[in-house]
Amino acid sequence: MPPQFASTRARPPYPKTDDDFYSRFGKEATCIKHLEKWRWGKGFRCPTCKSTKGWRTADGRLSCAGCRRKISVTAGTILDRQRILVRKWLAAAWLITRRSIPVSAVALSRELKLGYQTARTMLYKLRTAMGRSMQRPLRGPVEVAPIDLGTTRQGVRGPRIRGQLTIAVAIEVSREKGLGRVRLCRIRDDPGDSLVSFVCDAVKPGAEVRTDKLLNNLPERGYSYIQVGRSAYEKQQDRNSVERKREWHSRSAGRHGTRTSS
Numbered sequence: 001m002p003p004q005f006a007s008t009r010a011r012p013p014y015p016k017t018d019d020d021f022y023s024r025f026g027k028e029a030t031c032i033k034h035l036e037k038w039r040w041g042k043g044f045r046c047p048t049c050k051s052t053k054g055w056r057t058a059d060g061r062l063s064c065a066g067c068r069r070k071i072s073v074t075a076g077t078i079l080d081r082q083r084i085l086v087r088k089w090l091a092a093a094w095l096i097t098r099r100s101i102p103v104s105a106v107a108l109s110r111e112l113k114l115g116y117q118t119a120r121t122m123l124y125k126l127r128t129a130m131g132r133s134m135q136r137p138l139r140g141p142v143e144v145a146p147i148d149l150g151t152t153r154q155g156v157r158g159p160r161i162r163g164q165l166t167i168a169v170a171i172e173v174s175r176e177k178g179l180g181r182v183r184l185c186r187i188r189d190d191p192g193d194s195l196v197s198f199v200c201d202a203v204k205p206g207a208e209v210r211t212d213k214l215l216n217n218l219p220e221r222g223y224s225y226i227q228v229g230r231s232a233y234e235k236q237q238d239r240n241s242v243e244r245k246r247e248w249h250s251r252s253a254g255r256h257g258t259r260t261s262s
Contacts, residue, residue, distance in 0.1 A: 021094050031086040032060070035073045047076060078125040088112050092122050096130075138181055140207030140224065144170045144199055146187060168198045173210075199223065 015021040025031050044054055044062060051066030061070045074080050079089050091112055096103050109119035147167045166187040172180030183202035187194040196215055203209060205222040218225040 015094070018094075018098075022091075025087055025090050025094075028085055028087050031090050032073060034090075035086065039073060046071060078129050084114070084118065084122065088114065089122065092119075093126055096123070096126055137204035138170055138172050138183060138202055138207065139204050140209065141173050142170050142199075142203050142207055142209050143173050144168065144195060144203075144209055144211040144213075146195065146213070168195055170199065170202045196221070 015024060025034065043052055045052055046054065046064040046066060046069065048069055049064060049066040051064050053065035054062045054071075055065070057063050057070060061072050063070050072080070074082070074086070079086060082089075092108060095108065095111060103123070105116055105120040105123055108114070108123060109116050112119065114122075145168075147169055149165055149167055168185045168187050170183040172182075174180055183198075185194075185198045185202070187198070195211070195213060196217060199209055199215075199218065200221055203223065206224070208224040208226060209215075209218060210226045210228050212228055214227065215225060
């Protein structure tokens with residue numbers, strides 16, 4: 001009889017604090033069951049012969065009924081053939097993703113009570129895997145918006161803007177986890193056409209794209225396009241920016257005088 005695992009659709013709530021995480025993933029058996037639910041939530045499937053039948057052996061691995069191969073839940077992952085406990089791998093991933101500052105190998109070895117070289121190897125493997133996931137296209141819903149950036153410096157005739165540019169930002173939005181992965185791109189020409197090209201490069205086709213810009217040709221590219229209104233705060237920021245520019249121009253004209261035709 002093939003082993004049964006709970007479906008991944010009914011996932012438990014995401015941990016919010018360190019105490020919440022360690023209370024749920026503090027035991028090795030619990031961490032292994034979590035990996036099994038995540039990997040084989042739709043049913044066991046042998047990576048070699050694709051058979052869906054098997055049984056659990058005495059050492060905790062699964063034996064495939066088709067090719068008789070013993071398969072571990074960590075096979076084919078960065079945890080494969082590692083002597084480090086699964087709970088410490090999950091704890092390391094939690095610390096890397098939750099801390100506001102980068103986690104060093106020294107801090108990780110001290111936190112998980114591991115050797116320096118072991119902690120350094122874990123950091124390398126986890127960051128490499130995170131880099132691969134960041135290269136995959138974003139999945140919806142995704143919010144897209146252009147942002148104008150520029151640095152100012154005090155000149156002889158008042159503040160001057162230098163180095164002004166426009167950056168396109170795309171970010172995954174989830175009700176469960178909040179904000180997810182982010183993509184950035186500099187826009188050099190027409191914002192409308194550049195945003196469409198940016199979405200096609202950064203977002204997976206078929207995803208839901210939300211933006212306050214008018215991008216009517218997105219549905220033709222296979223995206224679910226929703227135009228959303230700007231928030232009251234963003235509108236107020238735009239009005240304040242316009243008022244500051246008008247005030248600066250009026251002061252500059254009053255200080256240096258205006259040219260009149262004779």
